[in-house]
Amino acid sequence: MTRRPPRIAARALILEEDRLLLVNAYPGGTSDLWCAPGGGVEAGQSLPYNLAREVHEETGLTVTVGEPVLVNEFHDPASGFHQIEIFFRCQITGGTLAPGWTDPEGIVTERRFFSRSALDLGQVRFKPDSLIDAAWGSTLRYDPLEVIVR
Template identity: 65%
Template structure:
């Protein structure tokens, strides 16, 4: 498969009461794979503006975007899909809504998890926990990962 131009994405590392907000990564929750909320960027808006929009669309949550914490890159050699993601630390800027709907229908589940719970769930990127909980060397580059199938 011929490689395509990489897509740029942004994701939020939102810790609340030492729990990380994660969402399902594929429409309908299949396959089961968890990630930080976020998505693709639109031209003409800053990365933080794109991230606040994406998180609100996917979760109904308003956030304040902080500093970058991780640059991650992944690809699917079968389809040629390639994405570069910038993860930012973020804080809740309002209440957590009881109900929400992703207008694109991709995110159908969201939850806050402890680090131990995250370790038992299939998630990407592999460096999500160290980045979220600020392990030594928190700002890092996670090299090209293959998408799970």
């Protein structure tokens, strides 16, 4: 196995009416795993800039990026993949989750708001494990290295 440099990603925690926006980022919906919108950081652009771009591409929404609330790491021991994600609180400033929307990269297949109770009760499979605490909590959190799942 070849170890690669860690990939850095920015993710958005968007609460609306006490529901959290999540996306299914598996082409063709090949997994039932949900995550916060966002993605890999491009060199030479700030984390907030990258995040606002990724959220718009993945959801059609325009957001303002607030403070960071979670640093999460995950990896795949078999491939050597390692990702560090910084989660930021974000506010919607424009757009809607309109029907007929398509992710230009074809990765996100669904986007939906979920209640905390649906997440707490295990009705939705999501990552990272600390997502609920980060979304509804009030302090910066660190979620140590966990194994990636699909």
